[in-house]
Amino acid sequence: MPRLVQRGPGVAILDNSDREVAYYGPETGDVGLIENAGTHGTIVQAATVNVALANGQHQTILVTTNAAITIGPTVGNVDADTTCWLTIEVANNSGGAMGAITWDASFLFAGKTWANPATTKKRQATFIWNGAAWVCTDVSGADY
Numbered sequence: 001m002p003r004l005v006q007r008g009p010g011v012a013i014l015d016n017s018d019r020e021v022a023y024y025g026p027e028t029g030d031v032g033l034i035e036n037a038g039t040h041g042t043i044v045q046a047a048t049v050n051v052a053l054a055n056g057q058h059q060t061i062l063v064t065t066n067a068a069i070t071i072g073p074t075v076g077n078v079d080a081d082t083t084c085w086l087t088i089e090v091a092n093n094s095g096g097a098m099g100a101i102t103w104d105a106s107f108l109f110a111g112k113t114w115a116n117p118a119t120t121k122k123r124q125a126t127f128i129w130n131g132a133a134w135v136c137t138d139v140s141g142a143d144y
Helices: none
Strands: 003-007 010-014 020-025 030-033 040-044 058-063 069-071 085-092 101-103 122-129 134-139
Touching: 058 069
Parallel strands: 040 058, 058 085, 069 101
Antiparallel strands: 003 010, 010 020, 020 030, 085 122, 122 134
């Protein structure tokens, strides 16, 4: 049965599989339907990776070398007056220490600090769209 849960300052509607399908945010007063909600995309490491919003709100970047990575701007449209969430997970399968990650200016960490995961581990950052940028609301405090 669908249910409501608190998500940041707003409320999300989850479907029977606990996938977020809609969000109401008091910051804008809007309800945002999430296209491809619950879809989990995987991005293979490249010098620059871009998160395609059409692949869902949870994206994993699979790191296989120690080369530096730039996470570029998201691909796809988010309406300026729509609030939605995006989680970017980084999985370190490089066999050692990862190279540096440079985040595009559209990702604002606002007092949060990103640290790369150790080899064979993961970390994630969750962002909310504020109409102009992805503002980080949470960062993994430790590897998992």
